[in-house]
Amino acid sequence: MxxxxxxxxxxxxxxxxxxxxxxxxxxxxxxxxxxxxxxxxxxxxxxxxxxxxxxxxxxxxxxxxxxxxxxxxxxxxxxxxxxxxxxxxxxxxxxxxxRESVDIIKSGGYKLSALEIERELLDHPSIADVAVVGTPSAEWGEAVAAAVVLRAGAVLPMDDLKPWCYARMAHYKAPKQLRTVDVLPRNLMGKLDKKAVKKLFEKY
CATH class of the missing domain: 2.30.38.10 (Luciferase; Domain 3)
Structure with missing residues (x-):
């Protein structure tokens, strides 16, 4: 810093x-x-x-x-x-x-690291880039949501992502929402704009 x-x-x-x-x-x-x-x-x-x-x-x-x-x-x-x-x-x-403000997701009584989940998801053969955020949830407090950029020609429905995640992380860390985008929002420094990523799920 x-x-x-x-x-x-x-x-x-x-x-x-x-x-x-x-x-x-x-x-x-x-x-x-x-x-x-x-x-x-x-x-x-x-x-x-x-x-x-x-x-x-x-x-x-x-x-x-x-x-x-x-x-x-x-x-x-x-x-x-x-x-x-x-x-x-x-x-x-x-x-x-x-960061406490954007990377810590409070879900179901757990404090989850968005960065940790992102590292795991980047190992998926269909995912080229990913941003994980917490979205409001009546059941969980916050739900894990992932915005992903897919590799050329790849398709990744949620039904395929869930079992892949369950084999690699605790079930409560697996994304509850998935959004596919062409490019993730970043600031002028090239860092992920997590506030803009959250807005991708507001009407999703």
Whole structure:
């Protein structure tokens, strides 16, 4: 992030030790922790997810001329709030679930990572690109919805996607809605525009 530079990294000297999906461990002189919604440190709680917070000499001091915004982005004890939700394994490796605002889907009492589901769906032989979002659901709170760009000549009905997903992920993570598009909406930086993706399902 611009505000912190690099904070986490895999060990370049031992590529074999890397774990799929992990962003690694804190760099020297950098401290990283996970905090629950009450800002309680849950870094060492097995299976817990939390807001990734960072402290160290590389962390910026302030947003110039914006004291209110600066105060909002730091905890009272001086940790920078990244806006990303993550987890940590027993070996100290961190995993980013995604931005709290757009990548965390609260469905059926679970906090699901849209990024994790997207990685799985990209392994499907018919899918060239994908964006996963949460859509309002009376039953689930939010339902997992996937907008996909198919490979040339491919066809992918929901009845075919469901069993493929069930063999690779928990049933509650599998998309409940599927929309095929020619291209996914992106911003000027090339990043997925998840708000625009959600609008694809408003009348679907």
């Amino acid at each position: 611009s505000e912190i530079g690099m904070a986490l990294s895999n060990d370049a000297s031992d590529p074999a030790a890397r774990m799929a999906g992990s962003v690694g461990k804190p760099l020297p002189s950098v401290d990283v922790r996970l905090a629950d919604p009450n800002n309680v440190d849950v870094t060492n709680v097995p299976g817990a997810s939390g807001m990734i917070q960072v402290k160290g000499p590389s962390v910026f001091t302030e947003y110039y001329g914006l004291p209110d915004k600066t105060a909002k982005e730091f905890t009272k004890d001086g940790w920078f709030i990244t806006g990303d939700i993550g987890t940590r394994d027993a070996e100290g490796r961190y995993y980013i679930m995604g």
